[in-house]
Amino acid sequence: MTGKYEGKDFVVGRVWDCDVRCDRQTPRGNPYVLRNKHSSTERQQRVEEFKADLWKRMKRRDPRTVRLLKDLSDRQEKLGRPLKLGCHCSPLLCHCDVWAAAVDWCRETGYFDPPVQAQQQELILM
Numbered sequence: 001m002t003g004k005y006e007g008k009d010f011v012v013g014r015v016w017d018c019d020v021r022c023d024r025q026t027p028r029g030n031p032y033v034l035r036n037k038h039s040s041t042e043r044q045q046r047v048e049e050f051k052a053d054l055w056k057r058m059k060r061r062d063p064r065t066v067r068l069l070k071d072l073s074d075r076q077e078k079l080g081r082p083l084k085l086g087c088h089c090s091p092l093l094c095h096c097d098v099w100a101a102a103v104d105w106c107r108e109t110g111y112f113d114p115p116v117q118a119q120q121q122e123l124i125l126m
Contacts, residue, residue, distance in 0.1 A: 004093060010072075010100035011082045018086025020075060022096045028068055030087075030095035043093050050095040054102060058111070070112055072103045 005012055015023050022028040031053075032046040057065040076083035085096040106112055 005097040005100040007100060007104045009076050009082055009104065011084045012094055012096040012100060013084050013086055013090050015086040015088055015090075018084040019079065020072065020083060020085050022085050022087050022099060027064070028085075028096075028099060032095075034089075040093070043089070047093055047095055047098060051098045054098060058102065058106075066112075069099075069103055069106055072099060073107060073112065076103070 015021055020028070024030065030046065030050045032049040034043055034046050036042050054065065058069070072083065072085075085099060087094045087096045090096065
């Protein structure tokens with residue numbers, strides 16, 4: 001089950017008060033459109049679809065996806081404080097929670113290191 005991100009290196013917030021925009025106007029946007037913004041069930045489904053898609057791209061080490069993840073990691077390290085990811089969904093459950101958890105997982109497992117063992121490990125985002 002996907003939930004709100006609870007790590008220490010990222011904050012999910014509103015698009016107008018963020019370090020990195022992650023809405024559909026950017027490459028980090030969620031392509032799975034929420035038809036009823038008041039439906040928490042549908043919101044959960046769209047975030048789960050995004051999570052499944054991101055994991056597939058991570059498993060095959062899609063170069064664009066790896067760059068997007070590494071960029072978030074590098075930006076946070078450079079800032080030296082939690083990086084604010086922004087979308088219009090926040091404070092509700094959002095695909096930004098998945099981006100944040102994915103970067104944490106990448107760091108914990110050595111995913112950004114040359115691909116040897118990181119490809120074979122299971123992803124547990126939340």
